[in-house]
Amino acid sequence: MLWGSSHGALELRTEGGATHLRATFPYGVETELAEGRLEVVAPRAFAGRIEAGEDIHLLSGHDYNKPLASRAAGTMQVSETDQALMIEATIDGSTSWARDFLAAHAAGLIRGLSPGFRVQNGGERIERRAKGLLRTVTAAALFEVSAVTRPAYPAAQIEARAWAVSERSEVVSTPGQSHPLNRWRL
Template identity: 50%
Template sequence: MLWGGSNGGLELRRSADGATRLRGRFPYGVATLLQGGPDRRREVFEARAFGASVADGGDIHLLVGHDFDKPLASRAAGSLILTDDAEALTFEADLSPELRAVSYVADFLGTLAAGLVKGVSPGFRVPAGGDLVKRDGEGLMRVVRSADLVEISVVTKPAYPAAQIEARNWQPGGGSHTKLHPLNRWRL
């Protein structure tokens, strides 16, 4: 599974009954620098890249830091709403008052309130033909046209670590893709 990310922003609201609503977005059309220097590598998601995953209604989780042991909400539980439009993938999650009593949720809400958690990072898989790598005047650009959304996470720093960038295919024209083990992840 691959991860993308954005500082698109998180918004937190609390209701009178103690429920917490978390809202965030992953914007489309914003190129991200993954690697600088002479071998500059960038990536951009086209509008509605996650559209098919959002439309199919399958279960997708909102997680803390891509950790399935730290769920905040899910579509199956009715606590996560995803919206995909030309501008961004947007989510709204309702955290019940009972969930706020869970230690990792309290930790997450504390780090969010302190301004330490700012990013949104989707976990995704790119199907064959779902991306294109091309060379331009600024280096290589990977354009993700369609991707299967597996989860979306709130993260401290949404950036792909350089050590994991090498796991992907960077051949202009979208040559063969390396099959990744689930533990080999990208972060944006």
């Protein structure tokens, strides 16, 4: 079963009891986070923590209480090119939240990939446009990448195949709108 676009993908495969995940988050793709609020992540914006070998987590739904893999645990590798952030991970299905994630993914409910990051001082450019603002993230500390039901960046969709038999960061709501997709990250 396949979901997604050619711009980004999250691939899961199960072989010999282990579930392997491969994901890409494309750079340079504009997305509308809320009406009049566009954002794009520039190539290699996450290089700082990646190149330093810092721990980065794969989470279910941005929940640190539901970890699926991490660099420190040796279950995840993170790299990047000028085109995309790339993740490879092995998911152990022995926790209840990992089983829940795998079941939701198999049912087609988890389709997106979403990075959790904090923009560094001087790590953004904001431009006025006729219909709003465009924020370009040029330097950000990447702490986690999450599998989610509705990604803010639609180009980072899930592609899946089952091969087995059996500094300061705030989230500000747009006035009058509390839905998470109607938020602007600062």
